[in-house]
Amino acid sequence: MKKDNCPYCQQGEFLAKFGYLAFETETSEVIVFKDQSHPGRAIVAYKKDHVAEIQDLSDEERNAFMKDVSDVAKAIQKAYNPDRINYGAYGDTLGHLHFHIVPKYKDGFEWGGTFVMNTGNLVDEAKCEEVAQQIKKYYKA
Numbered sequence: 844m845k846k847d848n849c850p851y852c853q854q855g856e857f858l859a860k861f862g863y864l865a866f867e868t869e870t871s872e873v874i875v876f877k878d879q880s881h882p883g884r885a886i887v888a889y890k891k892d893h894v895a896e897i898q899d900l901s902d903e904e905r906n907a908f909m910k911d912v913s914d915v916a917k918a919i920q921k922a923y924n925p926d927r928i929n930y931g932a933y934g935d936t937l938g939h940l941h942f943h944i945v946p947k948y949k950d951g952f953e954w955g956g957t958f959v960m961n962t963g964n965l966v967d968e969a970k971c972e973e974v975a976q977q978i979k980k981y982y983k984a
């Protein structure tokens with residue numbers, strides 16, 4: 844079931860506060876994170892229901908979701924050539940399953956440490972569309 848006031852369930856203005864919907868797969872929403880302090884940063888959110896935990900999915904659902912996480916990471920790797928990709932799945936307050944996919948660049952911002960959730964330095968929608976196009980270009984390419 845979808846939940847009110849959840850940006851991943853409702854998309855639209857809730858999502859627009861921090862994310863830009865790039866495209867959807869059968870299982871996931873692929874979202875450009877508007878804080879692009881790590882160029883290419885994106886989110887893969889489970890889209891079928893307001894599900895909190897990966898262990899609440901069936902094996903089939905989990906495999907489909909994690910394949911999307913991996914395929915989007917591959918696309919980001921090809922598009923942005925980071926030295927490492929960090930992953931984060933938190934959701935303490937929101938409670939909707941999603942993974943942050945955060946490209947890290949050697950000796951760049953936050954290299955060698957954990958990434959902060961939000962630096963407050965958001966890019967505009969034109970820049971988000973540019974990132975979305977890059978991820979789409981290399982997705983399953």
Ligand SMILES: [Zn+2]
Binds near residue numbers: 846849892938
């Ligand atoms: Zn939700």
